[in-house]
Amino acid sequence: MRIVLLLALLLASTPFFAQSNDEKQIKAIYDKALTDGKAYEWLNYLSNQIGGRLSGSVQAQEAVEYTKEELDALGLDRVWLQPVMVPKWVRGTPEFAYIETKPGLTTNVPICALGGSVSTPDGGLKANIIEVQGIEDLEKLGKDKIAGKIVFYNRPMEQTLVNTFAAYSNCVDQRYSGAAEAAKYGASGVIVRSMNLRLDDYPHTGSMGYGDTPIKNRIPAAAISTKGAELLSTTLKLNPNIKFYFRQNCKQLEDVQSYNVIGEITGSTNPKEVMVVGGHLDSWDLGDGSHDDGAGCVQSMDVLRLLKETGYKPKRTLRVVLFMNEENGLRGGNKYAEVAQTNGENHVFALESDSGGFTPRGFSFDCSDENFEQVLSWKGLFEPYLIHLFEKGHSGADIGPMKNESIVLAGLVPDSQRYFDHHHAENDTFEHVNKRELQLGAATMASLIYLMDKYGTVPSQKIKG
Amino acid sequence: MRIVLLLALLLASTPFFAQSNDEKQIKAIYDKALTDGKAYEWLNYLSNQIGGRLSGSVQAQEAVEYTKEELDALGLDRVWLQPVMVPKWVRGTPEFAYIETKPGLTTNVPICALGGSVSTPDGGLKANIIEVQGIEDLEKLGKDKIAGKIVFYNRPMEQTLVNTFAAYSNCVDQRYSGAAEAAKYGASGVIVRSMNLRLDDYPHTGSMGYGDTPIKNRIPAAAISTKGAELLSTTLKLNPNIKFYFRQNCKQLEDVQSYNVIGEITGSTNPKEVMVVGGHLDSWDLGDGSHDDGAGCVQSMDVLRLLKETGYKPKRTLRVVLFMNEENGLRGGNKYAEVAQTNGENHVFALESDSGGFTPRGFSFDCSDENFEQVLSWKGLFEPYLIHLFEKGHSGADIGPMKNESIVLAGLVPDSQRYFDHHHAENDTFEHVNKRELQLGAATMASLIYLMDKYGTVPSQKIKG
Known part of the structure; x- marks a missing residue:
């Protein structure tokens, strides 16, 4: 009985002392x-001196060079560039669109080409336009009512979802697949309501794909601002025979050479267990990519720096990875996972920040129940x-390709209310990032990395035990 | 044994069903x-059509009339104005200040008079300036080093405090009492570093008081922007003999008539138990008072409207109170409590929103342990x-005067990271309020009011039981 009691006391006291050190380190x-x-200083440079960093652009290359230099200056054990070929899509001259209620009577509306879209014919595309609430409406309408027209996808994001990413998920099929689906019914183009919970004048770009649509059948796709979408919808209700005009001369070029930027602190006791923290270095071209995802990159860089500067020596190998081409290809994420597998590297944990630089609220984990329980104990x-x-759910696009049975994947969850006001639009800019909110995110990530490194993920503990 | 089991099942099931209805209502x-x-629409009017609403101003009176009209339009059981005399302090012509490193060589810096301050002499005040980190430094320096000089209070808000209100509390004595204390050592004026965690060019005003300083000894007090404070501090380090000049012609006038604006839904079963939800209608004059505290007012108005529109009939009497003169007198809060006591009204709960219109994070409760336990069960x-x-702590300034042993006082706790970027400054304006964040706050408040009304506070339950 006494031994049992002693053991109980011992067990009870261990977490206490351990926690006290953890509290201090955190x-x-x-x-x-x-x-x-x-993080904030780095973001200032990335946003205001470099700007939007679309894959394959001069700015993306400048961002690779700048972040590599900054990582070099941190005195890590190893910093390198990992080559990856990326798609290069260019927007061309500014897009232009109007609603024509009758010949000669036009109202301009703000649009932007969706990333990956083909151009309109020279001189633009003018056609009747038909509003739908989603891809499923196409079948109901049928070829007769769609052929030759522009399809206008106008399903708004749901205001009632407190997690705005859920609202985004419920709408983004219109943007990604809207053109490929409408082409099957002979549409001449598509206009998609911007993925924005606010009514304003910013069109929001984002990736789209044509799937297996033959090249000759590919139709141009653009986003219209939410206010533009409301105007267009109202105008269509008054007169379904109005015409819509838009012009864009974007183009998909040949793939070009680019890089993931990687920095590493080699593990002191378990160097073969690798932990990754990262964001994506590319961004859309309309703003300067401060929230998406400059924030995630500079926070991830600061994670290594914060651990180093507070005197913590990771047991496991800790890597910051700035992934290239998340927005329109995920080539960087795929390449990183492929090389890791080829080299037989054992990745035990990966954490991504790609939901904006707002006040951190927690994490979303994609992992086993055992690992999630460990996390909850922290x-x-x-x-x-x-x-x-602390919830189970999506982690991050770039780290997704590393998924297997044992790895713990996690995403930082910042407050999401304002994220889609800026996402993929001209107003995703530095002045909309608050320094304290950004730095709190970096600290929150560094703290989780610290705990994961110190205690290990569950399978690695079992192996050790 | 069977009865006990049945009872246990019954007890276990009651919360389940109750919670299910609560979930639906919430x-x-x-x-x-x-x-x-x-809330957002009301705030747009209050901010953009009326603007800053300093006590005693034309705008404050307009705000009284506008909000009364809007409450009238909601079809409440009763809407009225509660008279209260308020102080009237006026800023006068724009303030002006510079650092003089040598005669003829000056650098302008942004300042604003603190609310309640006297003016400088005609033509302004020019004197040597001495930097301190707080009131406690005055005694160490002594009269010799202070007399005739301007005292520059430069203790910054602490960046390490995640709750920025704690950082504010630790600094605000410089602003409130700095002049009264410096006057005791013969200072000719005081300049106070703005209560702002960010480095920028906005001076932040706020209340100050002279305590028992005789009128002839009262010295002018102004806030300097954080960047101005940094410049002044650096300049002083290079040369302690520089001079500082500032000019302000603010003035305290006679008290004027004003009002608290009150709307009420009379309780259906317990009308004599009163629950208050409110914010303060007055604001400082530099911005338009959107976050401080237009947000709290329109949220409180929306609480009654949301409960009404969702078909909920309060058991207890529910009042929205828009308090006048929180910023420089608290006359509205004191008057409301005084009248409530005179009339023998039984106030059981009061909730204030006065921490900005940012994403709501929870509540801070000033109440008995029993009531706090009940709250935690929700x-x-x-x-x-x-x-x-859900924490114990400060509730709100305006509802504070109602404090007694049985009342539950609570304050909405929004995310605080950006609050002091705007607080009492020119950039506390409507465009810095996000609609979803503001409305989430209103819903969070309405949900707590709903639960408090439905279940009652602990003493009232005991009385009923």
């Missing part, structure tokens, strides 16, 4: 991030920093 | 707030809306 990370973080350590949300 | 509130809320109902923070 406090040191947050304090450093809030008083001497570098919840209390995050509460002083108002990090409450 | 979902209805959030859905309505996010799709058909009115936590799960708020989790789908990402409301996680």
Whole structure:
């Protein structure tokens, strides 16, 4: 009985002391991030000196060089570029569109080409336009009512979803597959309501794909601002015979050479277990990509720096990976996973930040129940920093290709209310990022990396045990 | 044994069914707030058509009339104005200040008079300036080093405090009492670093008081922007003999008549138990008072509207109170409590929103342990809306005067990272409020009011039981 009691006391006291050290280390990370973080300064350069970084652009290459230099300056154990071929799509001259209620009576509306779209014919495309609430409406309407027309996808994001990413998921099929689907019914083009919960004048771009649509059948696709979409819808209700005109001369060019940027602190005791923290370095071209995903890149860079500067020596190998081409190809994420597999690297944990630089609220985990339980046991350590949300769900696009049975994948979950006000639009710019919110995100990520490194993921503990 | 089991099952099942209805009602509130809320529309008018609403100003009176009209239009049981005399302080012509490194060599810096300050002498005040980190430094320096000089209070808000209100609390004594304390050492004026966590060019005003300083000894006090403070501090390090010049012609006038604006839904079964939800209608004059505290007013108005529109009939009397003069006098809050006491009204719950219109995170409660435990039992109902923070602490300035042993006082806790970027400054304006964040706050408040009304506060339950 006494031994049992002693054992119970011992077990009870171990977490107490362990937690106390954890509390100290985590406090040191947050304090450093809030008083001497570098994420915001790096983002300022990336956003204001380089700007939008579409894959294959000069700016994307500048971003590769800049971030490599900055990682070099941190004194990590190893910094390198991982070659990856990326698609190069160019927007061309500014897009132009109007609603024509009768010949000569036109109202301009703000549009932008969707990434990957073909151009309109020279001189633009003018046609009748038909509004639908989604791809499923096409079949109901049939070829007769669609052929030759422009299809206008106008299903809005649902305001009632508190998690705005859920609202995005429920709408994005219109943007991604709308053109390929409408082409099957002989449509001449598609206009898609911007994925934005706010009514404003910014069109929001984003990737689209033609699937197996033959090249000759590919039709141009553009996003219209939410206010433009409301105007177009109202105008169509008054007169279904109005015409819509749009012009864009975007183009898909040959793939070009680009790079993932990688920096590493080699593990002190378990160097063969690799943990990744990252974001994607490419962005759309309309804004400067501050929230999507400059924020995730500079936070990830700061994670290694914060751990280093607070004197923590990772047991496992810790890598920051700035992935190229998340937006229109995911080539960087796929390449990283492929090389890791080829080299037989054992990745145990990967954390991505790709949901904006807003106040962090928690993490979303894609992992086994055992690992999720371990994570939940750390919840209390995050509460002083108002990090409450630990849920199972999506992690991040770039780290997704690494998924297997044992790896723990996670995504930082920042407050999402304002994210889609800026996402893929001209107003995704530096002045919409708050320094403290950004740095809190970096500290939250660094704290999770610290715990994962210190305690290991569940399979690795079992192997050790 | 069987009866005990049955009882246990019954007890276990009651919360289940009750919670299910609660879940539905709360979902209805959030859905309505996010799709058909009115807070944002009201705030647009209050901010953009009326503007800053300093106590005693024409705009404050316009705000009284506008909000009364809007409450009238909601079809409440009773809407009225509660007279209260308020102080009237006027800023006068724009303030002006410069650092003089040598005669003829000056650099302008942005300042604003603190609310309640006296003016400088005609033509302004020019004197040597001495930097301190707080009131406690005055005694160390002594009269010799201070007399005739301007005292520059430059203790910054602490970046490491995740709750920015804690950082504010730790600094605000410089602003409120800095002049009264410096006057004791013969200072000729005070300049206070703005209560802002960001480096920018906005001076932030706010209330100050002279305590028992005789009128002839009162010295002018102004806030300097954080960038201005950094420049002044650096310049002083290079040369402690520089001079500082500032000019302001603000003035305290006679008290004027004003009003709290009150609307009420009379309780259906317990009308003598009163629950208050409110914010303060006055604001500082530099911006338009959108976050402080237009947001709290329109959210509180929407609370009554959301409950009404979702078909909920309060058991208890529910009042929205838009308090006048929180910023420089608290006369409205004091008057409301005084009248309530005179009339022998039984106030059981009061909720204030006065921390900005940002994403709601939870509530801070000033109440008995028993009531706090009850509140904690509702936590799960708020989790789908990402409301996680239920803590004991400060509620709100305006409802504070109602405090007694039995009342439950609460304050909405929104995300605080950006609040002090705008607080009391020219950039506290409508475009810095996000519609969804504001409406989520209104829904969160309405949900708590609903639960408090339905289940009652603990003492009232005991009385009933």
